Amino acid sequence: MDVRQCQLKTMNMKAFQHNLLRWSLIGIFGLAAIAVAGAFLGAERAKLFFHSPLMTAIWFFLLLCLLAGLVFSARVRRRPASWAMHLGCLLILAGSMWNSSDVHRWRVSFGLDAGPYSGFMRLKPGETSDRLADASLSRFVGPLPFSIRLDDFRIEHYPLETDPWVLGAGITVPSRQGMAWVIQPLKCETGQVVNLPYGDIRMRMLSRSPREPSSTSPVIEMQLIRGADAVRRTLGGDPGRSFYQLPLSPLFPEGVFSNRSASVLLSRQEPPVRDYVSRVTVMKDAKAVLQRAIEVNQPLHYGGYHIYQHSCDGQTQRYTILYAVKDSGVSLALAGFVLLGLGAAVQFWLQPRRPKNGGAS
Amino acid sequence: MTLQATTLGWLIYLGMAFYLLAFVLFKAHRPKAGTWTYAAGFIAAWAAVGFRGWHAGHPPLQNMFEVFLILGALFFPLSVFCRRVLNIGGEWIDPLLGFVVLWPAGFVFDPQLKPLPPALQSPLFVPHVMAYMLSYIFMAKAAVQAAARLAGGPAAEPGFPDRDEAIYRLIGVGFPFMTLGLLLGAWWGKLAWGDYWNWDPKELWSLAAWLVYAGYFHFRALPNGRTYGRAGAVLALVGFTGVVLTLLWVNLAGRFSGLHSYAMP
Incomplete structure (x- = not known):
């Protein structure tokens, strides 16, 4: 090869590298723009969009750019930290793709994998199951390769620092979960009169007993006044009840109410949840192989699945809902996390490129 | 107020x-x-x-x-x-x-x-948020330098390098913090919710901001990329806009409610 051929080859390589960089820039800024657009869709629709065929093509394009950068970019190859960052991004993308439900479906159809990708399991204490269902818990999606027995489930609470019983005025408004109460607390001592926010009505507190904050069932006697009309009513007193409603519109039919649900309410605040704990035993071939507590942030890992504390029956704590998901590709993505994080730290903190004169580059 | x-x-x-x-x-x-x-x-x-x-x-x-x-x-x-x-x-x-x-x-x-909800009781809580906080301050300082660069003020303050270099140094220190924040958040998401990435609006804004800063470094690597200082300053400002939107708008606007709603005021 003569010198001219050699120069030509070098020039072609440089042109290729510059084009690669330009295409990568298009990919980076394009993905940034798509991410912004996706943020307007909401999580559910964004998830569908980012798994669409169009986005799959873009993910592959980015994967190719990263691969080409690792192989052909002299700038990336020259600096190990930069190389590690790019390899980290590639591994994260590849690991996430490998861990996706679509790829899992292909793996199953080619006989490379078995079992459902993910699913939910509702368990009562003492129950054993290997059946995963969809999010509505109504459709069976497949069995786990092992069973889980729920030994115990509990919800831990923070102590309540204030009186758990709250007297308020409220209306119902539509929400995503159906109609929901919007409550304004009423601060009122015995003998005091307060204005209710609805229907030009005032309330005089006549008595409240018992006064102990720990009481499960206070009795509040009040007088509701509108103009010259006044009615006397009592709220509370039934053991075991945690919500009392006194609708205002039937009491004052002539009153002008912007919302017919306007009521005086007495409700018991639930103490804030500290943790959800499901103590489970993993059963394989009718033998107990692992015993552990699953908590939020502390999933159980066994047999190719991560199992999470998802939700529960909050009212009575009769059952827990666990979420199981395949772990394939997780170690690939984790390796990518480490490489990207370490690479960025070394590249920018330990080996920063600074002009020798400390001035303009 | x-x-x-x-x-x-x-x-x-x-x-x-x-x-x-x-x-x-x-x-x-x-x-x-x-x-x-x-x-x-x-x-x-x-x-x-x-x-x-x-x-x-x-x-x-x-x-x-x-x-x-x-x-x-x-x-x-x-x-x-x-x-x-x-x-x-x-x-x-x-x-x-x-x-x-x-x-x-x-x-x-x-x-x-x-009280701290169960999802926030994680050893990753403090490093994840602190990494982001540190990166946000460096990016804010870079945005100030970028604004001064675009406003046509002096090219450099006496005794200090020019604004393009200042922007590069500040983003260079802030970017690894942002990367760590993103990665720690993804790992935490895996532990808490079962997925690294949930396509939550806050996650997507943070990804967009990270990509803009990643694009900034790639832009500088272009042939003569460093001579287009104004474009670099624009990217620093665009990235910081993403940071502000990640931090504020997503939490404040009900339109973008998602997994990070517990951070709402």
Whole structure:
């Protein structure tokens, strides 16, 4: 090869590298723009969009750019930290793709994998199951390769620092979960009169007993006044009840109410949840192989699945809902996390490129 | 806008007052007095952070009020770091940024204490949020340099490198923090919810901001990329816009409710 051929080859390589960089820039800024657009869709629709065929093509394009950068970019190859960052991004993308439900479906159809990708399991204490269902818990999606027995489930609470019983005025408004109460607390001592926010009505507190904050069932006697009309009513007193409603519109039919649900309410605040704990035993071939507590942030890992504390029956704590998901590709993505994080730290903190004169580059 | 007539509130206002005074002193060419006043503001802001943390029983990073309180307290050491280690000017405007950041904590956001929900009880909580907070301050300082660059002011402050280099150094320090914040958040998401990535609006805005800064470095790697300083400054500003939207809009606008809604004020 003569010198001219050699120069030509070098020039072609440089042109290729510059084009690669330009295409990568298009990919980076394009993905940034798509991410912004996706943020307007909401999580559910964004998830569908980012798994669409169009986005799959873009993910592959980015994967190719990263691969080409690792192989052909002299700038990336020259600096190990930069190389590690790019390899980290590639591994994260590849690991996430490998861990996706679509790829899992292909793996199953080619006989490379078995079992459902993910699913939910509702368990009562003492129950054993290997059946995963969809999010509505109504459709069976497949069995786990092992069973889980729920030994115990509990919800831990923070102590309540204030009186758990709250007297308020409220209306119902539509929400995503159906109609929901919007409550304004009423601060009122015995003998005091307060204005209710609805229907030009005032309330005089006549008595409240018992006064102990720990009481499960206070009795509040009040007088509701509108103009010259006044009615006397009592709220509370039934053991075991945690919500009392006194609708205002039937009491004052002539009153002008912007919302017919306007009521005086007495409700018991639930103490804030500290943790959800499901103590489970993993059963394989009718033998107990692992015993552990699953908590939020502390999933159980066994047999190719991560199992999470998802939700529960909050009212009575009769059952827990666990979420199981395949772990394939997780170690690939984790390796990518480490490489990207370490690479960025070394590249920018330990080996920063600074002009020798400390001035303009 | 509500005044907080509490010990915590007065500490925040004291920090804000010192920051504002420090800015005035810097502008009046009294750098020594400005630095000492700035340091006093820092002590007041950290006293507020300590007071809040002591009351809360956990590092105060749970909601917008606490995040802005911490941001306001972080400015002084990072200003000193930027001047002494990165050799970057513009320290005079930092107290004003600290004042602006403390304002929502002092007057806008609800300071009511709330117990830590189960998802936030993780060893990754503090590193994830702190990495982001640190990156946000460096990116804010880079955005200030970028704005000055685009406004056509002097190319460099006396004794310091030019603005393009300052922007590069600041983003160079902030970007790994942002990367760590993103990665720790993804790992935490895997532990808490079963997925690294849930396509939550806040996640997507943070990804967009990270990509813009990643694009900034790639742009500089283009042939003659460094000679287009204005484009680099524009990217620094666009990236910081993404940061502000990630931090504020997503949490404040009900339109973008998602998995990070617990951070709402």
